[in-house]
Amino acid sequence: MVSVGRTVWLRAGFGLGVFLLFAQLVAVIPAARHWLDRHPGVDGLLQDAVYxxxxxxxxxxxxxxRQDRPAWLLMAAGLGAYAAGTVYWMAVLADLNPPPYPSPADVxxxxxxxxxxxxxxxLLRARVSRIGVATWLDGLIASACAAAFASVVFLNDFGGAAGESGWSVVTSAAYPIADIVLAGLLLGAWALSGWRTERVWVLLLAGMGINTTANAIHMFEMTHGTYIPGGWTDALWSVALAVIVAAAWQSRDRRSERRPAGTVVGVALPSGMAFASMVLLLFGSWRDEALPRTSSLLAAAAITGAVVRMLLTVRAVAALADARRQARTDDLTELPNRRLFLESMDRELHRRGDQxxxxxxxxxxxHFKEINDSLxxxxxxxxLQMVAARLAEAFGDAGLLARLGGDEFGLLLPDTEVDGAVCTANRLLTALRRPFDLELVTLHVDASVGVAVFPHHGTDRGTLLRHADSAMRTAKGDHSGVVVTTSGAHDDTxxxxxxxxxxxxxxxxxGELILHxxxxxxxxxxxxxxxxxxVRWNHPxxxxxxxxxxxxxxxxxxxxGRLTLQVLEMALEQSAAWRAAGLDLTVAVNLSASNLHDPALPSYVADALTRHGVPPAALHLEITEEVLMRDAVRATRVLAELRATGIHLAIDDYGTGYSSLAYLHALPVDDLKLDRAFVTHCDTDTRSAAIVKSTVELAHNLDxxxxxxxxxxxxxxxxxxxxxxxLVQGYHLSRxxxxxxxxxxxxQRRPAPVR
Known part of the structure; x- marks a missing residue:
């Protein structure tokens, strides 16, 4: 906590600063200037006090x-050196005629x-941790442009006088070179910061920029013999110091720091600076007296940076356009995807009249699922690729054809009534019903089409899609091919x-799925x-x-398939956490038919176990008899690969499906999970008791x-x-x-061995 005494002294210091700045500005008035000329000591004291x-x-x-302390210590050191030079000049050198040059004050x-x-x-490093290529180019453009214009001012009239010593020439050159470098650094740093508008940043750059501008004016006035001590140039230096002090005492604005300038500003400023550099070069070529070579080279560097920046921007725009196209294109069929279909539908509805x-x-x-599971x-x-190609050929340019997901496609037909839509749908079905030759297999494919028409069946996207989907399912149920929706009792469902x-x-x-x-x-x-x-769904x-x-x-x-893999990842992550806590628990996860018929499943599961650091024996995978009956041969092959890695397998809900002893004998499984329908009443129902008892004996006989x-x-x-x-599980043990x-x-129960 800052003491009251320190706060008073600080306020007194700021008050004195405001008074000195006001006095410096008043000193420019001719009447005040006349009085100060008669009292030169007061004028010198005023300038020394300001610095x-x-x-x-x-x-x-x-x-x-503490915040930004190293930067402000450096700035304090620089201002202290400048103030020391001013005090030395006023106290020692001002009355000498002529004063020595160079002198310790110049140093x-x-x-x-x-x-x-x-x-x-x-300050820049504290605000920007990572700088991209485009930002570096912005910094180059800004630095080169600022330095080019500064060099025109500082170097155009620079030339060592005849008979000057070597140190005099070096000192005379050091001032303009330092101002050129500082001007370039200031604007370049602003560009590297992403053109941020943080108060600390803007005030500091403004104060140092005013100081550099005052130096340029002073050099011009000295060259042309118009400099007046205590005039507007001296006042401008004092204003620069006041702005730098104000910058130092600003608190860091986190919101501005996180929010760079907008895209328009970020593009317009570098472009404007490159254009200004081009104007500078053209101006130099039209003048009778050529620009300093340094100015020309700096302007050329700014223009070159702008050209490279433009090429990067064009490349970035092309990459963005390609990414946008990919985001709206189905990877498998290269048709427009669901996202583009919905966007196009919204666009058509927005600009469409009521009629x-x-x-x-x-x-x-x-029956695509059966085909997919079998083949x-x-x-x-x-x-699906062949179907998409045939649909696209038959559809032509009638509207938009998109793959909505899985084996589902969407048609958008602008300016089309019911009869036209039905005609188009029948044309597509006719094309699909021609056989597909697929790697030594000839397949016959059919489809169901549901149609909804704006505005008769809905005026918004959700209603139209809902009615079209309902009509499609009606067509699938009665095998009618094409069905046009009608308003019915199932609308809410x-x-x-x-x-x-x-x-x-x-x-x-x-990530809304959670596990219990x-x-x-x-x-x-x-x-x-x-x-x-x-699995549970934590619905928002x-x-x-x-x-x-x-x-x-x-x-x-x-x-x-996708849902099951998410469950598997979450279960393995929790298993790893339990093992780290000393609980060696196995975790059982149910597999779906989509997973079991995926030949890549064993390698995916092995990779997931490795990523989470869980041994294979700690994972149990459960399948239902219904899943096995869809394609027992392929399911058995995948299960065998899984079991070979050390994973335990179980048949879930045993007794509710086909329950064939032939496949039970051949399956590479470790456990049978008897369905609750038999277990719940085995204490009261003799038939259930007989089934449970015999199933226990059967499982043990099959090891x-x-x-x-x-x-x-x-x-x-x-x-x-x-x-x-x-083993048992149920509400009697735990929900x-x-x-x-x-x-x-x-x-609390300490059921598992602790490592």
Whole structure:
């Protein structure tokens, strides 16, 4: 905390500074000037006080405030050297006739420049951590332009007088060169800062710029014999010092620091400086007396930097355009993607009159999932490419054809009524029904098309898409090919389904899925060797949504593969955290059909285990019998690759599907999870008890463990213990819980061995 006494002295210092600055400005008035001429000591004392007080105030700021302290210490040192030179001149050299040149005062005045340059560089480094190529070029353009114009002023009339000593020539050259360098550095630093408008930055650059301008005026006046001591040039130096002191005492503006100048300013300023450099060169070529060579070279450097900057800008614009095109193009089919389709639809709706028709159609391939699962993703993707090419050929330039996702395509038909849309849809179906020759396989593909027309079936994007999607599903259900939507009783259901699907897509992008974990207990020991990961959707407005509220929709929309991989990543991340906390738990994750029929799944899982530092034995993957029945051969191959890495496998919901002993014998699985439908009532229902008991014996005979789901009371647990069941899970043990709460539960129970 700053003491009251120090605050008083600081305020007194600022008050004295304001008085001295006012006195310096008043001294320019002829009447005051006449009085000071009769009292030269007062004039010298006034100038000394202004320079010394400015250096002292900046030094006090550097000592009292830690922020940017090195920069302001350097600036205080520079101003102190300048003030010392002024005091020495007034006290020792001013009355000599002629005064010596160069003198110690010149050394002290020149010392200001390196300290000032170093202060600017330190301030720049504190504000800009990383500088790109374009910003460097902006700095080059600004520095070269400022230095070019400064060199015209400082070098045009520079020339050593005859008979001058070598030190005199060096000193005379040092002043203009230092001012040129400082001018270039000031403007270049502003450019490198991203043309920021922070008060500290702007005031400092303004103050130092005013000082450099005063030096230029002083040099011009000395060359032409018009300099008047105590005149406007001296007042301008005092104003520069006041602005620098004001800059030193500004607090750092974080918002301005984070917000560089706008794109227009960032482009306009370098362009304007390059144009000014071009004008300078042209002006020099039109004059009878040529520009100094240094000025020409600096102007040429600014123009060259501007040319390179322009080439980089053109390249960046081209890259941005390419990125924009890629962001709106489907990678697989090279058709416009869903994003471009929706943008185009919004644009058409915005500029369309109330009565101008526009048709929207959704095309969905029939039985594509079966084709994809049977032939593999590689051939499925190849088929989609061939379908897209054939649709594009048949569609022509009737409007916009886009791939909306999976095997779904969208049609946008401006100025098209219902009859025209149906005609176009039938033309596309005719083209699709020709056989596709696909790597020794000939496939026949059909599709279903739903049509909605503006304004009859809706006036906004959501309504039109909802009605077109509803009509498409109607066409798929009755195999009618093309269906035009009608307003019906299912509008609210369709709206909710479409809204939920879009929200689920966004939720996957935004990481809205979370996991709850349900422990599994070994009956024999009471230990908790593992948990099962159960997904929940943390909806931003509906709260926690359970799996039955979104998994069927994800399965229908082809999102299950992506969703499952997200669950796998989260489960492995939590497993690694538990292991780091000393809890050696296995984590079970359910696989979908899309995952199991993906030949790249084993390598992906192996990579995920390595990334998270989880051993394969700590991961259990569960599959349902329904998944196996879709393509048992391929599923068995993928499961065998997974099990070869050390991952444990289990059949989930056993007993609710086909339950063939033939495939059960051949499958490379470790566990059977008996469905809760049999376990829950095994204490009261003799048939359920017989099924549970025989399934336990079957699993043990096949060298598998049996996990019983749905254990909800102690009686059921006792029966399972009596039948030698291996593991159980259910509400009697624990409901599924978030990881943090389950961790506390596990630590209190101490179910797992601690490493």
């Amino acid at each position: 010394l007080l400015a250096a002292l105030l900046v030094l006090v700021r550097a000592v009292r405030v 002290m005045w020149l010392a200001y420049y390196p300290f000032a340059c170093a202060a600017v560089i330190r 101008a028709p526009m048709a929207v159609a959704i095309v969905d391939l029939d 593999g993703h590689h051939l499925g993707d190849r088929l 369709d709206r909710q389904r479409l809204t939920t699907l879009e929200e689920l897509r966004a939720g996957l992008d935004h 974990y349900q422990p599994q207990m070994e009956i024999a020991s009471g230990a908790i060797p593992g948990v099962e990961a159960l 407005t509906r709260g926690l949504v359970y799996p039955d509220g979104f998994l069927p929709l994800a399965e229908h929309a082809g999102l299950m 598998m463990r049996l996990i019983a789901e749905g254990v909800e009371n102690e009686t059921v647990l006792d029966r399972l213990r009596e039948w030698d069941c291996d 599924p819980q978030p990881a943090d709460r389950l961790t506390t539960w596990l630590q």
